[in-house]
Amino acid sequence: MPLDPLTGVIRWQDVIDILLNTYILFRLYVLFRGSQVMRVMAGLAFLYVFQRVATEVGLIVTSWAMQGIIAAAALIIVIVFRNEIRSVLQAQNLRAILWGVPGKTAATPVDILTESVKELASRRTGALIILPGREDLKDLMQGGVEWQGLLSREMLLSIFYNGNPVHDGAVVIEGRRVTRVGTILPLSQRQDLPQRFGTRHRAALGLAQNSDAMVIVVSEETGKIVLAKGQEIIDIHDIQVLGHHLRRHLGIVPEPGKGFKRETVKLSAAALICLVCMTGIWFSFTRGIETLTAMQVPVKFTNRAAGLEIFDTSASMVHLYLSGAGALVKNMGPDQVKVSVNLSRADPGKNTFNLSSSNVALPPGIRLNRIEPAVLSVTLDKLAAKNLPVQVNWAGRAPDDMRITQASVSPGTIRLVGASRQLEAIDTIYTERVDIGKLSASGKLTTRLLLKQPTLRVADGADDRIEVSYVMKKREAKKS
Amino acid sequence: MDMKIIFRCHIKGWLCLLGPVALLLAAGALYAPAMADDDTSAQSGLQQLKLERAVVCEGIEDLKPINPAITFSIERGSIMCFTRFAAVASETYILHRWYRRDELVSEKKLALKPPRWSTYSSMQLRESDKGPWRVNIVASDETVLTILRFSVTE
Numbered sequence: 267m268p269l270d271p272l273t274g275v276i277r278w279q280d281v282i283d284i285l286l287n288t289y290i291l292f293r294l295y296v297l298f299r300g301s302q303v304m305r306v307m308a309g310l311a312f313l314y315v316f317q318r319v320a321t322e323v324g325l326i327v328t329s330w331a332m333q334g335i336i337a338a339a340a341l342i343i344v345i346v347f348r349n350e351i352r353s354v355l356q357a358q359n360l361r362a363i364l365w366g367v368p369g370k371t372a373a374t375p376v377d378i379l380t381e382s383v384k385e386l387a388s389r390r391t392g393a394l395i396i397l398p399g400r401e402d403l404k405d406l407m408q409g410g411v412e413w414q415g416l417l418s419r420e421m422l423l424s425i426f427y428n429g430n431p432v433h434d435g436a437v438v439i440e441g442r443r444v445t446r447v448g449t450i451l452p453l454s455q456r457q458d459l460p461q462r463f464g465t466r467h468r469a470a471l472g473l474a475q476n477s478d479a480m481v482i483v484v485s486e487e488t489g490k491i492v493l494a495k496g497q498e499i500i501d502i503h504d505i506q507v508l509g510h511h512l513r514r515h516l517g518i519v520p521e522p523g524k525g526f527k528r529e530t531v532k533l534s535a536a537a538l539i540c541l542v543c544m545t546g547i548w549f550s551f552t553r554g555i556e557t558l559t560a561m562q563v564p565v566k567f568t569n570r571a572a573g574l575e576i577f578d579t580s581a582s583m584v585h586l587y588l589s590g591a592g593a594l595v596k597n598m599g600p601d602q603v604k605v606s607v608n609l610s611r612a613d614p615g616k617n618t619f620n621l622s623s624s625n626v627a628l629p630p631g632i633r634l635n636r637i638e639p640a641v642l643s644v645t646l647d648k649l650a651a652k653n654l655p656v657q658v659n660w661a662g663r664a665p666d667d668m669r670i671t672q673a674s675v676s677p678g679t680i681r682l683v684g685a686s687r688q689l690e691a692i693d694t695i696y697t698e699r700v701d702i703g704k705l706s707a708s709g710k711l712t713t714r715l716l717l718k719q720p721t722l723r724v725a726d727g728a729d730d731r732i733e734v735s736y737v738m739k740k741r742e743a744k745k746s
Numbered sequence: 747m748d749m750k751i752i753f754r755c756h757i758k759g760w761l762c763l764l765g766p767v768a769l770l771l772a773a774g775a776l777y778a779p780a781m782a783d784d785d786t787s788a789q790s791g792l793q794q795l796k797l798e799r800a801v802v803c804e805g806i807e808d809l810k811p812i813n814p815a816i817t818f819s820i821e822r823g824s825i826m827c828f829t830r831f832a833a834v835a836s837e838t839y840i841l842h843r844w845y846r847r848d849e850l851v852s853e854k855k856l857a858l859k860p861p862r863w864s865t866y867s868s869m870q871l872r873e874s875d876k877g878p879w880r881v882n883i884v885a886s887d888e889t890v891l892t893i894l895r896f897s898v899t900e
Binding site: 696 | 804813814815816819848877878880893895896897899900
């Protein structure tokens, strides 16, 4: 149903507008869910709501401060979460970014992992195993050796074997592969850790609390298994529990049918929330308080016929009186409003155009109320050249007994360029006023041409100075 | 604005005519180079009309222009355009077209009769007439014989 947002009706463009932005919001959720970006985004959304409430209530400083923080939010997000954004964009192809649901297909063989950890614990072989989440860990890890080995129980046991040069570092498991070994992790500075936790535990927590990775620690001294995730440290007494945590972290569900259904429900709920949010945002933009504004916009003349020049316009700028929702009017930039006049049917001479909404390009949701001036005249003409004689424009008052009897000018003719119609209308080009009151005897002087029509100019940029030679004589008295 | 046409033909027979005509032609030939302002050498090819002298002046006395000039004070009240033709083959006319800047203010049709003729037109000046003027002297076939340029000043 074709409806206008300003008249209370929703158009098909508005439906597309809402759905498109809903999908963008939904994709951002899918790509960044589980990472700290989503938490910060939620925080910013809360700040926005808080700022609106503060504005409504009249908390001036609070509203101002919130507005500043939100304005800088885009920059803050890009700087603080550059690693997360990079990992999402680098790890996914375009199709995955636009359509896919990442992180659920490359399943790590949890059984192999749990069996290996169990074996390591029973042998009291110290181990540090990293299972990355969505965030990029490159800036947090140091050193190590690139591995890319297919995960197996034997491989893990051999990596952490005491005689192995890389056994002291951490291994990184991504999907089915051990991608890195012997990696050094940042140590946690927390003071509340139990005494039994050594360097290996601090390293595990140091990474976990600075990322969304999960880290498995096998104590060399006690053979106990500990999981570190975020700020949390979980003692593992049962290997089944370890498997459960790993599956949860890796997004692997034990019963595919049920898990898929649960995931679908979760994504559908997220999509619905995105739709509700975006509809709310759309309505807040388009159904805000009606605001009036006036803009002065330059007129653009288009499709001028070849050979014709614009020599005069009644106005080069017009005033537009616009209205629309406050948010739309406030966010409207000068480059979004354009006024153009199509000269394709204009003829040489004066052409008159009635300006209407068809001459004005406005952003969606903005309405044109009035244009001033509503009528625009444009004078078009062909460019022509003409040789014109020069005449001195004598002025002032000569001494009573004197008269100028002769004068010659150099150059005697000047070539002018301009609109052919204007050139046709003139036969002489005059100089500036030359005051004869200052002259007392024959002589020479220099003056300049006075071009009254702005469209005319001296051809080839020639000099407009004119040299005048004149003869003064005494006046003869009349016979009475 | 008024217009007067003066003609005075000195015909007293062949003998009387030859002497003065020769003298006038000689005088005209000597005078012409000094009158750079009035282009008196122009001729109407169709009618063998020879313009001997053309000036804008303050007045006419005894068929002679008084104080020819190219600037005239508005206080003079009127100015005149004097033209003298040395050779008029047959009865014809000329036009004095008065322009203020490029706007035609007045066009005066003046008769010419053989063999020689002098004539003039005048222009009453008003306060708004200050500025550059010109008078186009035009033959009956629209040939511009000369253009006289001058200014009306304070």
